[in-house]
Amino acid sequence: MSLSEVSAAIGEAEHAVADALPEPANAPTISNGKLAVYALPSIPLSFLFLPVALLMPAFYASTMHVSLAAVGGFLLLSRAADVVLDPMIGKWSDASRSRFGRRKLWMLIGTPILMVGAFLLFIPVIPVSGWYLLVASFVIYAGGSCYGLSYSAWGTELVETYHGRSKLAAFRETAGVIGGLLAACIPAITGLFGHKGTDHFTMAIMGVVIIVLTPLAMWIATAFVEEPPLTRRVHVPWLPSLKALFLNKPFRLFCFCYVIFTIGGSVASATLVFFMNDYLGQSAIVGPGLFILAITTVGAVPFWLWVSHRVGKHNACGISLMITMVLYGGVTPLLHPGDGWWYVGLLAIMGATSSGFTTLPLGMIGDIIDFDTLIHRQPRGGIFFGIWSFAQKVAPALGIGLTLPFLQWLGFNPGGHNGASSLAALKYVYCFGPVPFYVVGGSLLFWFPIDARRHAIIRRRLDQREKRQAA
DSSP states (O other): OOHHHHHHHHHHHHHHOTTOOSSOTTOOOOOHHHHHHHTTTHHHHHTTTHIIIIIHHHIIIIISOOOHHHHHHHHHHHTTTHHHHHHHHHHHHHHOOOTTOHHHHHHHHHHHHHHHHHHHHHSOOSOOOHHHHHHHHHHHHHHHHHHHHHHHHHHHHHOOSHHHHHHHHHHHHHHHHHHHHHHHHHHHHHHHTTOOTTSHHHHHHHHHHHHHHHHHHHHHHHHHSOOOOOSSOOOOOHHHHHHHHHHOHHHHHHHHHHHHHHHHHHHHHHHHHHIIIIISOOGGGHHHHHHHHHHHHHHTHHHHHHHHHHHOHHHHHHHHHHHHHHIIIIIGGGOOTTOHHHHHHHHHHHHHHHHHHHHTHHHHHHHHHHHHHHHHSSOOHHHHHHHHHHHHHHHHHHHHHHHHHHHHHTTOOTTSOOOHHHHHHHHHHHHHSSHHHHHHHHHHHTTOOOOHHHHHHHHHHHHHHHHHHHO
């Protein structure tokens, strides 16, 4: 579906609602208290991004002595199954029925799988290899798919308005950053007792925290927040649905942008701990650096919500990416070995600037699902989040899978002796690796076609259709 077809489809609605308000007047609302409870599962889910993306490569490479090429290659390989697995889970989530609700059922299924994966990945009790990493990462991400994508689809059904979804995304991001703070506190505290940020003891504590928090957060959210009833049974034909998804121009553009800029973020994430430990030579800053990064990320959420209300979510995401790109490519290269605490201050700034593109995409995909429902006349949020869940995991895997073998090829030896050329290679990969991905992803986001006015028209058309069907 081209941009002109998107405009034409929405334009059809504009004849009926020429002067649409920013939000539908009859849109259901949900209290801040329930949004806060709904957001709780984001706390354990955030551990899949901070520890796994930032600390796991260093843990398996430096502590478990798996080669950089094997860590990168096997993490990338473990994501290959998600090409089929995530969309299938999304399809099953859309079509399931149970007394718990279709979304809550799959969160319940995913919980024990995620817990087993956390034990395998964070608390290995046998000698490990690249193959062990492959199995453990597959299990934890399979559980994360069942748990997370159904949880995300549930959120888009709780809140239907353009700015309401920005608010929901802010609650989820805040909970996610609280999880990030918990994860960052662990190496910071263990470091006070002489442990490194990626040793066995520190990573085992992280695994235990995931195992405890995952079922607790799931139970509280599913017990106290309702799942909206489905107005009619959804039949989701598999292959036609996939074809329709990729013909959906807003979704295709969004996924492409998201994958591109997330690869850039993953280049930085995969090398961040190495940059602190090996280039700056100050392993003691790992915990404080991750902690201050999480603090400023959540602290900047209200600011980016304010920006999105004025320029739109897609434009706010693009602006956030461009500012962060300047900091990576223009400021970080000025750091030298021993400048660790200056770097912690820079991380504080980058946490605030990156808050926009980590917070707002969740609200954008909800708007895309509404557009798809308007065109195809059935809600398919689960399969959309299945594709997006795959994008969320394959992009970091591509970033790690390409970056770590490249660093090994350049001669970098994590935790070992490195010459000046190897350390310089590490520095420049970390500083300049994300830049082109942020530029391309951010630039394309400015072309995203669904803004607040168009989404209001979409929602009004959907509301009118539901009233006609009810009558």
